[in-house]
Amino acid sequence: MSKISRRKFLVGCSSAIAAMAGSRLTQLAFAEPSAASTSNSDVVVVVFLRGAWDALNVFPVLDGADRGYYEAQRPDLKVNLTGVNRALTVSNNSQFGMHAAMGPLKDLYEAGNMAVVLACGLNHSTRSHFDAMQFIETGTGGQAGVNQGWLARHLLTAPNAPSGIAIPALSATYSPVASLLGYDGTVTMSEPSGLAFNGHWKYEEHQRTVLRDLYDGDTWAFQAGTRTLNTLDTIPTGDYTPSGGAQYPDHSFGANLKAIAQIIKADLGLQVATVDFGGWDTHEGQGAGSGTGWNYFYNQLDTLARSLKAFYTDLSGCGGADYAGRTTVIVMSEFGRRLRQNDSGGTDHGHGSAMLLMGGGVKGKQFYGAWPGLAPNQLFDGADLRITTDYRHVLGEVLVKRTGQPQGNLSTIFPGFSNYTPLGLVNAKFSEPLPPAGPHRLYLPLVQRSSPAGCP
Numbered sequence: 322m323s324k325i326s327r328r329k330f331l332v333g334c335s336s337a338i339a340a341m342a343g344s345r346l347t348q349l350a351f352a353e354p355s356a357a358s359t360s361n362s363d364v365v366v367v368v369f370l371r372g373a374w375d376a377l378n379v380f381p382v383l384d385g386a387d388r389g390y391y392e393a394q395r396p397d398l399k400v401n402l403t404g405v406n407r408a409l410t411v412s413n414n415s416q417f418g419m420h421a422a423m424g425p426l427k428d429l430y431e432a433g434n435m436a437v438v439l440a441c442g443l444n445h446s447t448r449s450h451f452d453a454m455q456f457i458e459t460g461t462g463g464q465a466g467v468n469q470g471w472l473a474r475h476l477l478t479a480p481n482a483p484s485g486i487a488i489p490a491l492s493a494t495y496s497p498v499a500s501l502l503g504y505d506g507t508v509t510m511s512e513p514s515g516l517a518f519n520g521h522w523k524y525e526e527h528q529r530t531v532l533r534d535l536y537d538g539d540t541w542a543f544q545a546g547t548r549t550l551n552t553l554d555t556i557p558t559g560d561y562t563p564s565g566g567a568q569y570p571d572h573s574f575g576a577n578l579k580a581i582a583q584i585i586k587a588d589l590g591l592q593v594a595t596v597d598f599g600g601w602d603t604h605e606g607q608g609a610g611s612g613t614g615w616n617y618f619y620n621q622l623d624t625l626a627r628s629l630k631a632f633y634t635d636l637s638g639c640g641g642a643d644y645a646g647r648t649t650v651i652v653m654s655e656f657g658r659r660l661r662q663n664d665s666g667g668t669d670h671g672h673g674s675a676m677l678l679m680g681g682g683v684k685g686k687q688f689y690g691a692w693p694g695l696a697p698n699q700l701f702d703g704a705d706l707r708i709t710t711d712y713r714h715v716l717g718e719v720l721v722k723r724t725g726q727p728q729g730n731l732s733t734i735f736p737g738f739s740n741y742t743p744l745g746l747v748n749a750k751f752s753e754p755l756p757p758a759g760p761h762r763l764y765l766p767l768v769q770r771s772s773p774a775g776c777p
Contacts (some may be wrong), residue, residue, distance in 0.1 A: 324452060328572055362750070364593070364648045364649070369654070370596065370599075375658040378618065380420075380437055381408050390696060391660070400610035404611060407421065411427060420619075421611065422618075423628060425627050425629070426679075435744055436679075437688045438688075438689045439688055440678055440690055440691055441710035442656055442676075444455055444462060446702075448656065453640050453656050459471060459736075460500075470499050470500035471716065476504050476592060488584060492593040492630045493594060494511060498763075511577055529613070569628060569635075570606045570628055572624050574630040579631075581632070582595045582644075603617065604668070621679035629652070633645055647681065649666075650679040652676060653676045653712065655675055656671055657671040657673050657706055658670070659705055660704065660706065672701040672702070676715055687748055690709055693706065719747060720745050720750065723747055725751035
């Protein structure tokens with residue numbers, strides 16, 4: 322065996338810990354899940370489309386007076402009703418359709434596993450990406466200075482949160498998201514295979530031994546280091562084969578969704594997960610709504626739709642529909658785009674947007690939300706789609722009906738929010754608030770687990 326210098330060896334050890342520093346592993350629990358430590362509440366996966374997607378072209382209006390307003394304001398960007406890449410028609414709604422690139426998700430819609438909420442979002446006048454994202458991710462209606470995320474407050478108040486779980490929250494990104502700010506049990510990673518020791522594999526066991534000796538103490542730093550090492554033992558890092566023939570696109574968004582699916586199917590007790598997909602700020606070169614040739618917006622939607630379809634297929638192809646049946650995906654953005662196209666072949670910051678829900682518990686094959694209309698006197702500030710559904714009604718309904726979060730906690734999870742009104746988006750999994758499951762406990766590293774039947 323070739324020799325390695327003490328300095329190089331310790332640098333490799335330190336790098337292994339440093340690589341995990343963003344994960345904030347201060348309340349992780351490491352144990353084989355059991356009946357006492359798992360929950361039948363849904364895994365809530367929040368997909369944030371950063372940059373503000375053009376919901377008016379994702380779900381274009383197809384008829385009536387609003388179709389005329391839409392075509393007049395978007396002569397070059399409109400989604401056509403005929404020809405190549407024309408709008409897709411859907412069941413149970415003749416007024417709205419889907420962009421041609423949404424074909425993979427239309428399949429889920431028609432199967433009853435996807436629903437759409439129109440004219441929804443943050444009911445605040447800001448058109449700043451950063452402010453709007455901050456307000457939404459901290460769960461407010463526009464309140465500044467809030468330093469805790471809505472998902473963090475949900476996890477901290479959930480009465481049925483199981484104890485002794487390995488990964489309660491996962492941020493499938495390169496840095497923690499604001500919605501989980503204030504919850505120190507979050508693991509942040511973009512791909513499980515990336516969680517490994519630096520350096521040659523033959524030194525890995527030596528690195529583990531040295532690091533466990535190095536972090537053998539009672540202080541917060543020592544405990545965090547030990548939990549980081551435990552995480553390396555816990556998270557599956559080998560080759561992963563998606564179930565059901567799922568094909569994830571060769572894109573970071575698809576890879577991150579695949580990582581979430583892998584963690585869900587590893588039965589580590591995951592409660593919430595977040596993933597970002599950027600590039601939706603289409604001020605210029607957005608691309609025609611229909612037609613042929615290279616098209617930026619079409620490509621964005623195509624990646625989104627194929628990735629989400631692969632994720633659902635992966636979960637439903639493992640042990641029947643069990644994993645898909647207990648996972649609810651929420652797709653949202655900070656706001657919508659302006660009705661009128663600009664002079665650069667794009668659209669500027671707008672107001673009302675659309676949200677998409679996907680999962681076995683979703684009352685799919687439906688469009689929800691009151692449509693405000695596109696007439697000049699119906700627009701917000703005379704320019705943008707008006708909001709008729711506060712985004713927190715949608716998030717709140719998922720938490721109450723699919724995770725067992727008491728309705729009375731919503732005012733804590735979403736500061737300043739009142740008059741919660743469910744839209745009927747999801748089936749109720751819990752008929753009444755569940756009793757507390759007890760405090761989280763700290764466990765030793767996981768033992769080797771076997772995959773559920775039918776799972777790779």
